[in-house]
Amino acid sequence: xxxxxxxxxxxxxxxxxxxxxxxxxxxxxxxxxxxxxxxxxxxxxxxxxxxxxxxxxxxxxxxxxxxxxxxxxxxxxxxxxxxxxxxxxxxxxxxxxxxxxxxxxxxxxxxxxxxxxxxxxxxxxxxxxxxxxxxxxxxxxxxxxxxxxxxxxxxxxxxxxxxxxxxxxxxxxxxxxxxxxxxxxxxxxxxxxx
Amino acid sequence: xxxxxxxxxxxxxxxxxxxxxxxxxxxxxxxxxxxxxxxxxxxxxxxxxxxxxxxxxxxxxxxxxxxxxxxxxxxxxxxxxxxxxxxxxxxxxxxxxxxxxxxxxxxxxxxxxxxxxxxxxxxxxxxxxxxxxxxxxxxxxxxxxxxxxxxxxxxxxxxxxxxxxxxxxxxxxxxxxxxxxxxxxxxxxxxxxxxxxxxxxxxxxxxxxxxxxxxxxxxxxxxxxxxxxxxxxxxxxxxxxxxxxxxxxxxxxxxx
Numbered sequence: 001x002x003x004x005x006x007x008x009x010x011x012x013x014x015x016x017x018x019x020x021x022x023x024x025x026x027x028x029x030x031x032x033x034x035x036x037x038x039x040x041x042x043x044x045x046x047x048x049x050x051x052x053x054x055x056x057x058x059x060x061x062x063x064x065x066x067x068x069x070x071x072x073x074x075x076x077x078x079x080x081x082x083x084x085x086x087x088x089x090x091x092x093x094x095x096x097x098x099x100x101x102x103x104x105x106x107x108x109x110x111x112x113x114x115x116x117x118x119x120x121x122x123x124x125x126x127x128x129x130x131x132x133x134x135x136x137x138x139x140x141x142x143x144x145x146x147x148x149x150x151x152x153x154x155x156x157x158x159x160x161x162x163x164x165x166x167x168x169x170x171x172x173x174x175x176x177x178x179x180x181x182x183x184x185x186x187x188x189x190x191x192x193x194x
Numbered sequence: 195x196x197x198x199x200x201x202x203x204x205x206x207x208x209x210x211x212x213x214x215x216x217x218x219x220x221x222x223x224x225x226x227x228x229x230x231x232x233x234x235x236x237x238x239x240x241x242x243x244x245x246x247x248x249x250x251x252x253x254x255x256x257x258x259x260x261x262x263x264x265x266x267x268x269x270x271x272x273x274x275x276x277x278x279x280x281x282x283x284x285x286x287x288x289x290x291x292x293x294x295x296x297x298x299x300x301x302x303x304x305x306x307x308x309x310x311x312x313x314x315x316x317x318x319x320x321x322x323x324x325x326x327x328x329x330x331x332x333x334x335x336x337x338x339x340x341x342x343x344x345x346x347x348x349x350x351x352x353x354x355x356x357x358x359x360x361x362x363x364x365x366x367x368x369x370x371x372x373x374x375x376x377x378x379x380x381x382x383x384x385x386x387x388x389x390x391x392x393x394x395x396x397x398x399x400x401x402x403x404x405x406x407x408x409x410x411x412x413x414x415x416x417x418x419x420x421x422x423x424x425x426x427x428x429x430x431x432x433x434x435x436x437x438x439x440x441x442x443x444x445x446x447x448x449x450x
Binding site: 020023103106147187193 | 285
């Protein structure tokens with residue numbers, strides 16, 4: 001089947017899901033599945049930033065994947081960055097969610113990633129380009145879940161006030177509706193062929 | 195801003211459902227013995243049991259969808275709801291008939307690769323007519339068609355090649371030659387449906403032997419290698435072809 005290949009503007013990430021497969025004895029958990037995320041940058045070896053992103057993605061996915069249905073197994077999620085034109089982390093989150101959906105792993109809800117950039121004059125830009133991210137005062141990425149639009153993960157680069165954080169969060173929650181509708185439309189198209 | 199407060203389950207049958215969707219059940223599916231209810235009309239008693247199939251979990255008053263796919267419903271017998279999803283990874287289920295590949299012989303037990311997260315075990319006594327003196331001739335690399343006796347998330351899966359009365363009923367070691375390949379689980383379910391068109395149309399083409407494993411594995415054997423490969427290609431492609439395209443492809447082949 002076609003692997004999920006998510007392209008937001010010019011940022012694109014390829015996601016591959018493997019599992020539930022046999023886990024190494026040292027890594028297996030007795031009551032739930034072990035989730036591992038590998039993020040590979042476009043050029044160079046993965047560094048500290050990739051490791052940090054991998055942990056954020058892993059914790060987000062662990063919140064939705066029903067690991068208790070597959071104890072002592074390993075689920076591996078490999079993300080390869082094909083091109084980066086801004087909002088990379090939210091693209092990775094969306095690719096991860098579509099990958100988990102495509103693989104048929106049991107999920108308690110869906111999630112999506114939205115990035116906001118706070119401009120120097122306080123304007124909020126969604127899905128910023130690399131240039132907007134560099135010029136912004138703060139770049140915030142949220143992972144939003146589909147059942148009650150709650151926040152699964154929030155990460156900030158830069159500084160902003162609490163009110164600005166709340167405003168960005170509200171904007172992101174509204175934008176999440178568009179992404180969830182995109183998921184629904186893609187799946188309708190896929191299942192209408194069979 | 196809370197989304198999807200739950201739709202009625204009957205309204206969603208045949209539609210695509212996504213994980214996180216809550217399906218509400220009609221009120222007459224009672225929890226067991228939840229108080230006496232006065233029935234004012236002399237109509238049929240409400241059905242008390244509901245089976246929750248793959249892709250669904252019970253949650254409060256309704257069913258929570260955990261996999262994406264088409265929602266199906268069976269009203270008869272114990273009513274059941276389940277999600278028809280397309281997936282390639284197999285998870286062992288008790289009672290499923292699967293094709294396993296022997297990977298090791300450990301004393302009295304064979305280890306079989308069934309495509310799940312763990313190898314399944316098969317005792318040498320689980321064949322028809324096997325005794326301690328009369329052992330079955332199983333080598334590493336052989337194909338075995340059997341069913342799961344034990345398959346749950348906490349234990350290693352166990353397979354047997356006999357049914358409850360001790361007869362093999364088609365299970366056992368799969369013979370020499372033939373070709374084994376893997377397809378998605380949804381295609382296997384389609385092929386196993388009664389009066390499957392694909393199998394009927396293929397049998398008009400060449401005579402062949404076919405074994406379908408619920409773990410996505412298919413074994414085919416026809417008279418010549420070329421006929422076998424043609425059947426393999428048609429079966430693999432039939433996942434994505436429409437009925438019309440398939441008939442055109444078969445017509446071209448039977449014409450040659």
